[in-house]
Amino acid sequence: MTVESTAARKPRRSAGTKKSPSTKPELVQLLTPEGKRVKHAENAVYDKYVADITPEDLRGLYRDMVLTRRFDAEATSLQRQGELGLWASLLGQEAAQIGSGRALRDDDYVFPTYREHGVAWCRGVDPTNLLGMFRGVNNGGWDPNSNNFQLYTIVIGSQTLHATGYAMGVAKDGTDSAVIAYFGDGASSQGDVAEAFTFSAVYNAPVVFFCQNNQWAISEPTEKQTRVPLYQRAQGFGFPGVRVDGNDVLACLAVTKWALERARSGEGPTLVEAYTYRMGAHTTSDDPTRYRGDEERLAWEAKDPILRLRQYLESANHADEGFFAELEAESEALGRRVREAVRAMPDPDHFAIFENAYADGHALVDEERAQFAAYQASFADAEGGK
Amino acid sequence: MAEKMALAKAVNESLRKALEADPKVLIMGEDVGKLGGVFRVTDGLQKDFGEERVIDTPLAESGIVGTAIGLALRGYRPVVEIQFDGFVFPAYDQIVTQLAKMHARSLGKVKLPVVVRIPYGGGIGAVEHHSESPEALFAHVAGLKIVSPSNSSDAYWMMQQAIQSDDPVIFFEPKRRYWDKAEVNTEAIPGPLHKAQVVRAGTDLTLAAYGPMVKLCQEVADAAAEEGRSLEVLDLRSVSPLDFDSIQASVEKTRRLVVVHEAPVFFGSGAEIAARITERCFYHLEAPVLRVGGYHAPYPPARLEEEYLPGLDRVLDAVDRALAY
Numbered sequence: 071m072t073v074e075s076t077a078a079r080k081p082r083r084s085a086g087t088k089k090s091p092s093t094k095p096e097l098v099q100l101l102t103p104e105g106k107r108v109k110h111a112e113n114a115v116y117d118k119y120v121a122d123i124t125p126e127d128l129r130g131l132y133r134d135m136v137l138t139r140r141f142d143a144e145a146t147s148l149q150r151q152g153e154l155g156l157w158a159s160l161l162g163q164e165a166a167q168i169g170s171g172r173a174l175r176d177d178d179y180v181f182p183t184y185r186e187h188g189v190a191w192c193r194g195v196d197p198t199n200l201l202g203m204f205r206g207v208n209n210g211g212w213d214p215n216s217n218n219f220q221l222y223t224i225v226i227g228s229q230t231l232h233a234t235g236y237a238m239g240v241a242k243d244g245t246d247s248a249v250i251a252y253f254g255d256g257a258s259s260q261g262d263v264a265e266a267f268t269f270s271a272v273y274n275a276p277v278v279f280f281c282q283n284n285q286w287a288i289s290e291p292t293e294k295q296t297r298v299p300l301y302q303r304a305q306g307f308g309f310p311g312v313r314v315d316g317n318d319v320l321a322c323l324a325v326t327k328w329a330l331e332r333a334r335s336g337e338g339p340t341l342v343e344a345y346t347y348r349m350g351a352h353t354t355s356d357d358p359t360r361y362r363g364d365e366e367r368l369a370w371e372a373k374d375p376i377l378r379l380r381q382y383l384e385s386a387n388h389a390d391e392g393f394f395a396e397l398e399a400e401s402e403a404l405g406r407r408v409r410e411a412v413r414a415m416p417d418p419d420h421f422a423i424f425e426n427a428y429a430d431g432h433a434l435v436d437e438e439r440a441q442f443a444a445y446q447a448s449f450a451d452a453e454g455g456k
Numbered sequence: 457m458a459e460k461m462a463l464a465k466a467v468n469e470s471l472r473k474a475l476e477a478d479p480k481v482l483i484m485g486e487d488v489g490k491l492g493g494v495f496r497v498t499d500g501l502q503k504d505f506g507e508e509r510v511i512d513t514p515l516a517e518s519g520i521v522g523t524a525i526g527l528a529l530r531g532y533r534p535v536v537e538i539q540f541d542g543f544v545f546p547a548y549d550q551i552v553t554q555l556a557k558m559h560a561r562s563l564g565k566v567k568l569p570v571v572v573r574i575p576y577g578g579g580i581g582a583v584e585h586h587s588e589s590p591e592a593l594f595a596h597v598a599g600l601k602i603v604s605p606s607n608s609s610d611a612y613w614m615m616q617q618a619i620q621s622d623d624p625v626i627f628f629e630p631k632r633r634y635w636d637k638a639e640v641n642t643e644a645i646p647g648p649l650h651k652a653q654v655v656r657a658g659t660d661l662t663l664a665a666y667g668p669m670v671k672l673c674q675e676v677a678d679a680a681a682e683e684g685r686s687l688e689v690l691d692l693r694s695v696s697p698l699d700f701d702s703i704q705a706s707v708e709k710t711r712r713l714v715v716v717h718e719a720p721v722f723f724g725s726g727a728e729i730a731a732r733i734t735e736r737c738f739y740h741l742e743a744p745v746l747r748v749g750g751y752h753a754p755y756p757p758a759r760l761e762e763e764y765l766p767g768l769d770r771v772l773d774a775v776d777r778a779l780a781y
């Protein structure tokens with residue numbers, strides 16, 4: 071009997087159920103789920119990036135998260151009302167996005183996926199602009215260069231290469247701006263992400279890879295994507311990776327600032343894995359009850375990013391009732407504004423089909439536009455003849 | 457100044473001129489630096505312009521095109537080399553999904569001036585994946601422009617124009633013609649990039665081709681002339697957009713059209729030309745538009761490529777069939 075056939079008869083555990091290495095991954099946390107501010111020797115390197123944070127800053131982070139969540143809830147409702155075709159909710163990921171988004175400078179550049187509504191908020195993109203593509207009136211309704219916030223990228227992982235190329239350009243230009251690429255646990259399996267890691271390492275590009283590991287790629291848990299904690303992948307490419315509590319806005323802010331500083335000072339790329347949870351469905355078309363139970367959700371609810379900061383603000387006397395009441399009113403006003411803006415969003419002109427297919431024009435597009443115009447005009451003639 | 461140079465050298469000179477003229481122009485690809493590319497098209501450029509502008513990349517085509525997109529978004533004008541036609545497919549997603557669509561996605565706010573150079577076509581006795589003609593796979597995608605020069609002068613000038621284009625251009629270089637020499641006038645004023653050219657006037661039938669097949673069609677026209685047939689040869693130069701006006705003008709005169717390309721005939725550019733010219737010239741045509749090209753089979757091993765590729769006799773056969781109507 072050959073060795074191979076013996077092995078073949080042995081019962082084997084499938085790769086999908088095998089446990090990851092037993093060493094517990096380090097998790098950078100500065101604010102516990104109970105809202106307690108912690109300093110840890112291991113975290114000291116990151117703690118200094120939020121050492122001088124003021125109560126006003128903290129209230130600002132809280133406000134950002136609350137308003138982002140309110141906007142997100144409004145968008146979900148608008149989808150249910152038929153005003154949007156689809157919505158990809160960020161519920162549960164507010165700390166990861168606001169923490170990292172507020173770590174950026176104006177001259178930094180963001181390459182998002184399609185779920186970075188909180189980062190868009192930090193960049194000053196009008197939230198109503200994010201909704202055009204989900205309503206189906208455009209494929210991206212903002213100027214990427216006015217807020218240094220690229221358009222949403224739907225094919226997962228592609229934008230990590232764009233971010234890397236952009237960062238290579240930043241380095242060539244000799245400025246100390248940095249670039250941040252957002253992606254998720256599912257995208258981490260894409261070849262483009264591996265190639266982005268390779269290129270950024272080889273060229274020492276000033277880019278931060280910010281992976282929001284929200285545990286689920288639609289219905290596939292992270293174990294279907296990786297056998298090692300995702301942040302550890304960076305090591306094989308020759309740059310550091312760190313796992314941060316993605317529901318801790320302070321830790322996300324600190325770790326991202328640290329990573330951006332590395333980029334600015336010529337130390338190259340960094341992988342940040344923000345360990346978080348997608349509290350809602352993948353999109354409004356998804357049904358998570360088919361693949362995960364309530365127990366897991368409840369466990370993560372206890373680690374809610376907004377709740378823990380509120381507890382801290384209250385216990386430290388950094389915010390009073392007036393602040394929370396005012397924010398509540400502001401939230402409702404935002405919801406109303408978004409609702410009205412979406413309902414007022416006009417359908418695009420028919421000829422928008424042909425616009426911007428090319429920058430310098432194309433003979434076939436011109437010809438087909440003319441044919442389309444003649445076809446449309448034929449109805450007007452018919453109506454006029456009645 | 458007019459000078460005789462090989463097609464590969466003409467591309468090289470054109471890239472050199474672009475690097476000199478615009479500091480935002482970058483060359484990227486596998487082995488494009490010290491080696492000067494496997495066909496030496498980028499020979500000497502890294503030596504003269506440095507590693508920051510003539511960039512040897514990791515061996516990852518999606519990465520090459522994906523980072524070129526990022527550089528273009530930053531204001532650079534990357535010219536990337538895909539080493540061989542059959543190696544472009546790892547980059548196909550970035551080209552089709554991102555490069556072609558970003559301008560439209562941004563409602564015209566961003567431009568993607570990226571040139572993707574692809575040495576293409578067979579006839580050099582190569583191993584698998586080194587002889588393909590995938591132009592139709594790109595021509596189907598709105599947002600891309602597809603060109604292919606047939607001679608040194610066009611190689612020089614069309615590359616200049618491709619780099620100046622604010623749209624992404626896939627630049628198919630006929631690798632079996634890399635060593636063919638022809639006059640290049642580097643001070644001439646070039647015609648439009650996407651306009652076809654009559655390279656030989658005739659009255660009995662039009663042969664339309666681009667890239668490596670133009671020279672073949674000229675040889676076919678010579679052979680036909682010995683039999684008293686006057687063939688017009690049209691160098692299409694651009695596959696997207698296609699210059700249907702020039703094809704139409706020629707067919708209205710000759711009333712017969714044969715399209716020749718190395719790519720498989722099935723769903724090839726000849727099919728599109730046949731359909732549109734039939735529509736435009738229905739009452740002028742004396743014969744159906746015929747096509748000569750590769751078969752619907754994987755590109756064969758080198759010892760069989762002469763049978764697979766359009767050659768003098770196969771094109772003449774199509775000419776005879778068209779004239780027999």
